[in-house]
Amino acid sequence: MVSKNTIEFRVWGRYALFTDPLTRIGGEKCSYHIPTYEALKGVVKSIYWKPTLIWVIDGVRVMKRIRTQTKGVKPQEYGGGNTLAYYTYLADVEYQVRAHFEWNMHRPELMADRIDGKHYALAKRMLERGGRQDIFLGTRECQAYVEPCEYGSGAGELDDDGELAFGLMFHGFDYPDETGVSELHARFWRPVLQSGHLHFPRPEECTERKFVRAMTAKSFEPGSNLKSVTQEPETNEVSS
16 A cells, blocks of 8 residues: 555656766766666656655566667767767666655754645646656656556566675765755665565665765745645646
8 A cells, every 4th residue: 555645657668777976977878777776766756756755666667577778879079079889778678666765854843834635736747747858767868757556556577586685885975955965965875676576775774985076955935935735726737
């Protein structure tokens, strides 16, 4: 049974590219074999997000066999040139995801916007219509699609594969607006896929981190640059 503030959905696409953002600045790119926490959080935020809340990814289920495909691409070079690079993507991907939202306690100025029933109803409605924004799997060229599902339902191609470990892997970023610290840190962990299921530790449970740079949180002011959840439309219309 789905608990309050939890959504479950299916996301799928022709390609995915899950990489460590700290090492993918240029040159060749090769996808991890499984989604990162940060990439799935990006998917959920494209479905529905407000600075009042923080999405927590509980788990992902890999529904299709892990396949890769290498393609030659010509990345944009701001200094000119026509360099050919090879990107290794995941091909023909499908996942089931379970996530829930919690209040962002580092945003006390948004306390009046903490109306869980409203946010939950909006999140479900946006999920049913395929997301409020375009959905991508890791990078913009990997367009994807979402729809509601029951997490754990149906047969997956990795259900009988047992345990598969992946070593050290990028988990996600600690952003100042979610930590209250004016620094950006990258988190890492060591995932183990169990019969196609991957349970994510919460961000604060990750013990391996790397300082990236100093960073300040964006300021939000209700009525100025933030619309209250009570002002959202009650229909399937997408508000600006």
